[in-house]
Amino acid sequence: MTKIIAGEENGSAENNGYASWDDVYLQYDFGEPREIHSINLYRNGYENALNTFKRIKVEASSNEDFSDANVLFGTTDVEETAATKLAAQTINLTTPVTARYVRIWQKGHCIQNTNSSWKGYSNGVGLREIEVIAKLKDGKQDDNYAVHNSTGERRLQFEYKNRYRIHEGSSRAPIRWSA
Numbered sequence: 001m002t003k004i005i006a007g008e009e010n011g012s013a014e015n016n017g018y019a020s021w022d023d024v025y026l027q028y029d030f031g032e033p034r035e036i037h038s039i040n041l042y043r044n045g046y047e048n049a050l051n052t053f054k055r056i057k058v059e060a061s062s063n064e065d066f067s068d069a070n071v072l073f074g075t076t077d078v079e080e081t082a083a084t085k086l087a088a089q090t091i092n093l094t095t096p097v098t099a100r101y102v103r104i105w106q107k108g109h110c111i112q113n114t115n116s117s118w119k120g121y122s123n124g125v126g127l128r129e130i131e132v133i134a135k136l137k138d139g140k141q142d143d144n145y146a147v148h149n150s151t152g153e154r155r156l157q158f159e160y161k162n163r164y165r166i167h168e169g170s171s172r173a174p175i176r177w178s179a
Contacts, residue, residue, distance in 0.1 A: 001044060002128075003044070005024075006108040008021075018054075018107075025104060027064075030102075035135040036133070036134050037133050039091045040088035042129040042131075043089070045080070048115045049114055051079075051112075052077050052112075053078045057073065057075040057104075058103070058104050108122055
């Protein structure tokens, strides 16, 4: 689980400080431009609760500073249901995008307990796994990636799971990660 904090919780019954929280992001570097076909986001989950993940946005860019950002998804809330609990949020691109970097934005989440009427906001942005499915260019396999075969095409799956380096971060300058 990779977790970053979107702001300070203040314990208020209304929104726990949500209005003052920042949109924060995790940024991934593929090391070179890749043709991206889909992205799967696996988030945190709770046995007896459902979540609404707040202000999700996914961007891709050829530049580390995202001066040429291409929005692939969002900005919108993503609501977990009993049927989608702990399942990936899959972003399938109708037209592939070539990029070296991907950013996943979020602003905390709202928790609804399924055993009671309790609900509230949490400042945590938790991702269990990020999968970026990209087209193979040279056919080489690398120890860091999984290669998937499907009818007529081979894809390179970048899995960012427990392999990160912090580049920078604060509540106003979000954290950037790379594998």
